[in-house]
Amino acid sequence: xxxxxxxxxxxxxxxxxxxxxxxxxxxxxxxxxxxxxxxxxxxxxxxxxxxxxxxxxxxxxxxxxxxxxxxxxxxxxxxxxxxxxxxxxxxxxxxxxxxxxxxxxxxxxxxxxxxxxxxxxxxxxxxxxxxxxxxxxxxxxxxxxxxxxxxxxxxxxxxxxxxxxxxxxxxxxxxxxxxxxxxxxxxxxxxxxxxxxxxxxxxxxxxxxxxxxxxxxxxxxxxxxxxxxxxxxxxxxxxxxxxxxxxxxxxxxxxxxxxxxxxxxxxxxxxxxxxxxxxxxxxxxxxxx
Amino acid sequence: xxxxxxxxxxxxxxxxxxxxxxxxxxxxxxxxxxxxxxxxxxxxxxxxxxxxxxxxxxxxxxxxxxxxxxxxxxxxxxxxxxxxxxxxxxxxxxxxxxxxxxxxxxxxxxxxxxxxxxxxxxxxxxxxxxxxxxxxxxxxxxxxxxxxxxxxxxxxxxxxxxxxxxxxxxxxxxxxxxxxxxxxxxxxxxxxxxxxxxxxxxxxxxxxxxxxxxxxxxxxxxxxxxxxxxxxxxx
Numbered sequence: 001x002x003x004x005x006x007x008x009x010x011x012x013x014x015x016x017x018x019x020x021x022x023x024x025x026x027x028x029x030x031x032x033x034x035x036x037x038x039x040x041x042x043x044x045x046x047x048x049x050x051x052x053x054x055x056x057x058x059x060x061x062x063x064x065x066x067x068x069x070x071x072x073x074x075x076x077x078x079x080x081x082x083x084x085x086x087x088x089x090x091x092x093x094x095x096x097x098x099x100x101x102x103x104x105x106x107x108x109x110x111x112x113x114x115x116x117x118x119x120x121x122x123x124x125x126x127x128x129x130x131x132x133x134x135x136x137x138x139x140x141x142x143x144x145x146x147x148x149x150x151x152x153x154x155x156x157x158x159x160x161x162x163x164x165x166x167x168x169x170x171x172x173x174x175x176x177x178x179x180x181x182x183x184x185x186x187x188x189x190x191x192x193x194x195x196x197x198x199x200x201x202x203x204x205x206x207x208x209x210x211x212x213x214x215x216x217x218x219x220x221x222x223x224x225x226x227x228x229x230x231x232x233x234x235x236x237x238x239x240x241x242x243x244x245x246x247x248x249x250x251x252x253x254x255x256x257x258x259x260x261x262x263x264x265x266x267x268x269x270x271x272x273x274x275x276x277x278x279x280x281x282x283x284x285x286x287x288x289x
Numbered sequence: 290x291x292x293x294x295x296x297x298x299x300x301x302x303x304x305x306x307x308x309x310x311x312x313x314x315x316x317x318x319x320x321x322x323x324x325x326x327x328x329x330x331x332x333x334x335x336x337x338x339x340x341x342x343x344x345x346x347x348x349x350x351x352x353x354x355x356x357x358x359x360x361x362x363x364x365x366x367x368x369x370x371x372x373x374x375x376x377x378x379x380x381x382x383x384x385x386x387x388x389x390x391x392x393x394x395x396x397x398x399x400x401x402x403x404x405x406x407x408x409x410x411x412x413x414x415x416x417x418x419x420x421x422x423x424x425x426x427x428x429x430x431x432x433x434x435x436x437x438x439x440x441x442x443x444x445x446x447x448x449x450x451x452x453x454x455x456x457x458x459x460x461x462x463x464x465x466x467x468x469x470x471x472x473x474x475x476x477x478x479x480x481x482x483x484x485x486x487x488x489x490x491x492x493x494x495x496x497x498x499x500x501x502x503x504x505x506x507x508x509x510x511x512x513x514x515x516x517x518x519x520x521x522x523x524x
Contacts, residue, residue, distance in 0.1 A: 167380070
């Protein structure tokens with residue numbers, strides 16, 4: 001592989017890894033605190049992209065203003081999901097799974113009804129042009145995703161490891177009963193978790209809207225990858241989700257460049273299978289399931 | 290101070306406490322002893338709001354706390370050291386202690402209590418950045434007790450604090466219970482190790498099949514022939 005191709009592929013891996021990390025971290029936080037898998041998580045990502053489409057591409061707002069609105073909009077969507085789905089189905093994990101799968105379809109149909117299902121929506125690039133790095137030309141818009149995602153992940157890390165509510169969130173995810181005995185309100189914590197989970201998925205979708213085509217079904221592929229990432233990382237492990245997101249980002253991008261997209265996807269799934277065999281609890285998971 | 294009247298609790302419609310009553314006065318160490326499955330832990334779990342009572346009342350200083358959430362019970366001044374210690378294994382020792390102070394916002398008070406926990410348990414201070422899952426059983430028990438103290442409670446509920454610990458460590462726990470009590474904490478101690486519990490308790494209740502069967506001072510029960518036979522292994 002030539003240096004230019006290599007650098008380009010590397011940059012794309014980082015972009016993809018950043019997006020996977022933002023999406024997977026929300027899935028992992030929600031699973032950790034509530035032991036619920038949110039099948040509508042991909043649709044949170046999709047809604048984030050549509051908010052940018054509506055405000056930036058249609059209404060003519062500045063791109064980053066649209067992104068800044070997408071994040072709280074999807075955070076509220078996440079909190080509503082906690083309040084209306086996870087809280088009532090708390091004692092019944094299967095009901096929670098099915099209800100969020102239903103929510104995924106509802107959000108897809110709603111987006112289709114409002115904006116149409118036909119052609120993918122094109123969100124124009126806010127920054128046109130490319131940046132040259134070691135002879136490789138890389139879309140500047142893509143590159144901007146890397147620092148934004150890294151800053152967001154760093155902020156989440158500081159929140160989880162350096163603040164009272166973040167420590168409380170980790171305690172809930174380790175042992176909810178013991179956390180309740182410390183005076184931690186699991187309901188409030190679940191609401192906060194789903195807010196953060198929605199916010200990070202919404203941000204990922206918003207950032208990706210000018211790069212990938214926006215359709216009501218765009219969340220589907222992403223959420224499958226996010227589940228793979230979370231399984232590789234260890235279901236409730238945030239560090240694991242981030243590490244696995246970049247690993248899968250690299251596998252997918254390099255796989256696609258060297259062979260093709262389908263082979264790359266197969267490699268990612270094969271990697272998950274290997275991990276499940278040799279380390280069933282995931283790379284950073286604590287307890288073998 | 291803590292008063293339980295006619296408490297009935299069931300798990301999956303099977304009643305395990307059939308109208309249990311007991312009271313704990315301020316400054317006392319009260320032990321609940323009895324066989325495995327008699328309902329000792331359930332009593333503590335009902336007090337701290339982890340299980341709902343079907344009937345009966347629980348009051349703390351005259352205020353009803355049955356039906357209150359675990360959060361409200363903690364805020365009311367009751368700390369619960371759960372059975373099996375339940376430290377947050379993937380968090381450091383210091384983080385575990387800070388989580389214990391979750392519902393407090395007095396920074397100075399938290400710092401003072403953290404220092405006093407470290408003074409009480411120098412082992413924990415040495416290992417404050419270590420993941421608590423890597424501690425020995427005895428150290429984890431100290432951490433669980435320290436974590437409970439971080440909420441600055443007036444009543445400490447301890448569920449089987451000596452379970453699985455070496456004899457030397459058990460004596461250490463007894464010492465800690467006495468110390469905490471002499472510093473003004475009211476303590477409710479649940480133990481299968483009846484000898485240990487009765488020797489440290491001012492008063493004790495024997496729980497059999499979800500009801501109180503015998504009550505008296507720790508010394509009385511230690512010398513009660515029936516208790517000796519049933520729980521102390523002496524004919």
